[in-house]
Amino acid sequence: MMLKSALFTLLSLSLLLAGEAKQYGQKLTLEKTTPIEAIDKAPESFVGKTVLVEGTVVDVCKKRGCWIKVVDDKSGSSLLVKVKDGEIVFPLEARGKTARVEGVFQKLESTMEETVEHAKKACKLEGKEFDPATVTKPDVSYRLKALGAVIK
Amino acid sequence: MAGCPPAFFFDMTFRNRLRQLHRDFGYFFFGMSVIFAVSGLAVNHIDDWNPNYDIRVKTGRLDSALSLAGPLPITQIARSIGLQDSVTGYVRSDRHRFMIFLGTNSLEIDTLRRTYRYEQVEERWLLHAFNRLHLNELKNGWVFFSDFFALGLFFMAVSGLFLNRGRNGLKGRGGWLALAGVLIPFIFVFLYLM
Structure with a gap:
């Protein structure tokens, strides 16, 4: 009898916790969200700014939980959210959930050698053969360096 | 004394x-x-x-009979691939891509190329x-x-x-082993970190 009630309490508690929002890193300070679509359309104007974005988590770093890809449900625009390894660890279970992330928007400019290395790694991951002719210029990418996030 | x-x-x-x-x-x-x-x-x-998850990926082309023009027929797509998982949600992840969530598993659909990528995740x-x-x-x-x-x-x-003391202690074999154990990380520091 006692075992049954303990199991019931545990189950109820886990069900309650399952739907609960989870905080990662620092607490969010901004209230107004910036649409991911707006950032996607004019990334240069957001570089260095602290923004709060909201979207669905479509992918998570499967080895270290050190990044998530957040998508704006309406436009399909996406944003890569990166955290310092170990400081915040996003669980794989975050996929499909809604994330509110606050962070500093960054521009990353790779050298030609780095771009070639990235392309080689990407081909290896996808099981494709790397063709050096496909890399014509150094890569420029943007990401949000997350300070804090809430996922529910 | x-x-x-x-x-x-x-x-x-x-x-x-x-x-x-x-x-x-x-x-x-x-x-x-x-x-x-x-x-x-x-x-x-x-x-x-991956020490945390066992991830199996299955890719392929979608059944040509499936119509992708209107609202995405998620259940039919999942069935045509032979998936038994229940759909927990889906989102448009790119201009021509949709990500369908099936619990911890996921199914990405490319409507332009009519391809899919199913990722089955099992936690270690x-x-x-x-x-x-x-x-x-x-x-x-x-x-x-x-x-x-x-x-x-x-x-x-x-x-x-x-x-231990004596020849197996710090003054003997133990000391030499301890010294070797200390030297190895230092060699790596000098070779690669300085």
């Missing part, structure tokens, strides 16, 4: 006490040592394999738990216990030097 026990008496007592403490710390930290050793091995090779739960403990994901109270473990390891390392 009259009335004082001989020096070897203190020496014996000190070593015996050290042995007892070393032994008890060893017993107490047996579990932690195993967790950190297993997780250490797993995380050392993180570039070659014990190893994942070990790694999370090792990488201090839990923070709070766990930090205190793992700090205690770190101090315990330090104590065991230092006390281990003085457990």
